[in-house]
Amino acid sequence: MAKLKPSKGAPYARILGVGGYRPTRVVPNEVILEKIDSSDEWIRSRSGIETRHWANDEETVAAMSIEASGKAIADAGISAEQIGGVIVSTVSNFRQTPAVATEIADKLGTNKAAAFDISAGCAGFGYGLTLAKGMIVEGSAEYVLVIGVERLSDLTDLEDRATAFLFGDGAGAVVVGPSEEPHIGPTVWGSEGDKSETIKQTVPWNEYRVGDLDRLPLDSEGNVKFPAITQEGQAVFRWAVFEMAKVAQQALDAAGITPDDLDVFIPHQANERIIDSMVKTLKLPEHVTVARDVRTTGNTSAASIPLAMERLLATGEAKSGDTALVIGFGAGLVYAATVVTLP
Amino acid sequence: MAATQEEIVAGLADIVNEIAGIPVEDVQLDKSFTDDLDVDSLSMVEVVVAAEERFDVKIPDEDVKNLKTVGDATDYILKHQG
Numbered sequence: 029m030a031k032l033k034p035s036k037g038a039p040y041a042r043i044l045g046v047g048g049y050r051p052t053r054v055v056p057n058e059v060i061l062e063k064i065d066s067s068d069e070w071i072r073s074r075s076g077i078e079t080r081h082w083a084n085d086e087e088t089v090a091a092m093s094i095e096a097s098g099k100a101i102a103d104a105g106i107s108a109e110q111i112g113g114v115i116v117s118t119v120s121n122f123r124q125t126p127a128v129a130t131e132i133a134d135k136l137g138t139n140k141a142a143a144f145d146i147s148a149g150c151a152g153f154g155y156g157l158t159l160a161k162g163m164i165v166e167g168s169a170e171y172v173l174v175i176g177v178e179r180l181s182d183l184t185d186l187e188d189r190a191t192a193f194l195f196g197d198g199a200g201a202v203v204v205g206p207s208e209e210p211h212i213g214p215t216v217w218g219s220e221g222d223k224s225e226t227i228k229q230t231v232p233w234n235e236y237r238v239g240d241l242d243r244l245p246l247d248s249e250g251n252v253k254f255p256a257i258t259q260e261g262q263a264v265f266r267w268a269v270f271e272m273a274k275v276a277q278q279a280l281d282a283a284g285i286t287p288d289d290l291d292v293f294i295p296h297q298a299n300e301r302i303i304d305s306m307v308k309t310l311k312l313p314e315h316v317t318v319a320r321d322v323r324t325t326g327n328t329s330a331a332s333i334p335l336a337m338e339r340l341l342a343t344g345e346a347k348s349g350d351t352a353l354v355i356g357f358g359a360g361l362v363y364a365a366t367v368v369t370l371p
Numbered sequence: 372m373a374a375t376q377e378e379i380v381a382g383l384a385d386i387v388n389e390i391a392g393i394p395v396e397d398v399q400l401d402k403s404f405t406d407d408l409d410v411d412s413l414s415m416v417e418v419v420v421a422a423e424e425r426f427d428v429k430i431p432d433e434d435v436k437n438l439k440t441v442g443d444a445t446d447y448i449l450k451h452q453g
Contacts, residue, residue: 074413263432266416301413 037167038206041160043371044106044171045203047099048338049092050325051081057193064189071193076300080196080326082181089121092199093132093177096334100173101136103371104203108137111203112169115159116145117152117330119359120179132175142169149227150296150358151217152176152330153200154366157354158215160204175201176330183229185256187248194299195257196326200334202371213283213367216275220361223267227259227359257359268302272357272365273309279353279365290316291350292340292370296357297322297332317345329358337370346370373452374426379445386421387441390414400442408441418444427453 056079057068071077083092093116101108114136116129129143148155153176160172180195204212230245233255245253276295280286293316295303300322307318321336328335333354340346348370355365374382384398391409404410410418415438419430422444428451430438438444 074411260432262412262416262435265413266420266432269416270420305417 035167037165038170039165040207040210040212041164041204042207042209042211043157043202043368044205045100045102045104045371046334046338046341047096047101047103047201048335049095049099049199050335051083051087051092051197053082053084054079055082055196060186060193063186064192066189066193074299074301075194076303076320076323077193077326079324081198083179083197087179087197089118089177089179089199090128090131090135092179092197093128093175093201094135096177096199096201097132097136097173097175099338100201100203104171104205106171106203106205109139111136111138111141111171111173113160113163113172114138114141114143114175115156115172116143116175116177117148117156118145118177119147119149119152119329120183121145121177122182129175136173141173148330148362148364149360150298150327150329150332151356151360151362151364153333154215154217154354154356154364155362156330157202157204157212157366157368158217158364161212164204164206171203171205173201173203174334175199176328176332176334178329178331180257180327180329183255183257185230185245185253185258188256188258190261191256191258194327196328198325198328198331198335200328200331200338202334202337211369213279215364215366216278216282217364218362223263223361225260226263226267226361227257230255230258265299265302265305267361268298268357269305269309272355272363273306275357275363275365276306276310276353276355279355279367283367285351285367287312287316289351290353290367292317292319292346292352294319294333294336294340294352294354296355297325297336298327298358330356332356341370374448376445376449379426379448380441382425383418383422383441383444386418386425390417390421398441400440400445402441403439404441404444405439422448
């Protein structure tokens with residue numbers, strides 16, 4: 029048996045830069061109310077959402093990712109050629125082959141970086157971050173770009189009063205690179221496939237090829253609709269608040285810190301009520317800054333954590349070097365939580 | 372020891388007071404959580420989880436929608452408490 033040379037990576041990894049892209053069109057609740065019987069007050073009280081961004085035809089998954097990544101690369105102070113890996117988490121890129129990550133890697137000017145897409149719903153950022161850390165510590169890349177990007181407006185049923193107001197579009201990216209000290213804690217992650225029905229796309233794409241109208245979603249005029257993301261609100265709320273609070277606590281324990289050591293809490297921006305309830309359940313101290321980007325960005329699934337991170341740093345609510353707990357959770361059901369030092 | 376109907380109503384009153392800020396004396400058997408007590412569908416989940424802990428009972432998601440009034444919840448807990 030031949031003896032193989034061991035791979036040689038960095039001792040640890042850290043987030044070196046963050047960038048975000050929010051589509052130019054800002055959509056207030058009034059626009060949502062054109063198609064559903066509800067009210068601005070109802071939407072705000074159930075979700076905290078006031079506005080969200082919807083992408084136009086030019087703001088594709090790739091285009092938004094490239095904008096966000098360019099900012100993250102500049103923030104990290106490196107050049108695109110140094111990037112050895114590009115990981116894109118999305119559920120709303122409609123050309124499945126090839127992976128959109130390859131186009132992004134090319135257009136950013138990387139030197140043939142390894143590039144691939146992952147599907148982990150609203151936990152996608154944490155999944156990507158964990159893979160990136162592994163690649164850096166294992167030695168297969170020095171710098172890895174992790175992108176969360178969604179055009180959930182394409183997967184929103186505007187006639188469903190329970191979800192029409194929830195989703196938004198955007199891209200968030202971070203550059204992960206080598207570090208002499210640990211700045212990304214152990215990830216506490218997992219899946220609960222027995223709850224796969226609680227958040228899902230209404231019908232799989234292949235049903236459209238079969239074309240059986242009884243199995244396809246129809247709009248109020250009987251026309252075939254695009255699939256949409258639906259969820260069982262109460263079941264998701266219970267799981268997100270009470271089960272995810274346990275996972276968040278496990279991530280703190282795994283990193284060897286207590287809530288008192290935290291500066292910032294960046295949960296997936298699903299719904300402000302979930303955020304409020306998690307903060308209460310976790311008994312986070314007053315001094316911890318809590319991301320509430322959902323108010324003006326809506327739920328952007330995999331993009332929500334890096335977008336919220338970018339905004340907290342841009343507004344000065346959080347600063348470089350702060351210790352942040354990030355936790356993503358969503359369709360799968362899947363989840364990922366970790367403690368990171370902010371770039 | 373299992374809680375009595377009176378104890379359950381008092382416990383639910385405390386919980387609803389804590390979560391929705393409704394005075395405890397307003398929480399009575401015939402009151403609807405949504406219509407009378409300002410407990411929306413998401414707050415109802417918080418009420419249910421708090422009640423589960425307090426009364427050592429499991430209330431699955433599919434049963435939550437049947438608990439329209441304080442009386443419904445009280446009967447459910449009386450029947451299912453550990």
